[in-house]
Amino acid sequence: MPYMPLLVKRWDAGIDTILRSAPCLVVAMAPGGARNGMVDLTLALCYLVLTAPGYSLGTCWAGLLQGAHISIPGLREQVGIAVDDPFHYPMMIGYAKSCYCRLPQRKAPRLP
DSSP states (O other): OOOHHHHHHHHHHTOOTTTTOEEEEEEEEEEETTTTTHHHHHHHHHHHHHHHHGTTEEEEEEEHHHHHHHSOOOHHHHTTTOOOOEEEEEEEEEOOOOOOOOOOOOOOOOOO
């Protein structure tokens, strides 16, 4: 990831361009012995995404952080992800700045 040094430099300068100052970070994990570990944790995070708005919370998949966990040696251990838990994915959670109370208006469908 060639842009990672720039992101780290910004972090050191006090600019959080990865997590955007999210107040909470959830890292779903599954042990190596789980047959469908990545599928299981992805489903769990999807349910979190669907449930969060009911509590006025917003969510965002932290793909850049996941990439860092994969590509930077030792980072997983530094943040507490066990070596025995090869399946993991982070998600940011916070209070949403916007609330969409209704669906956007759409044109009526044209049926043949």
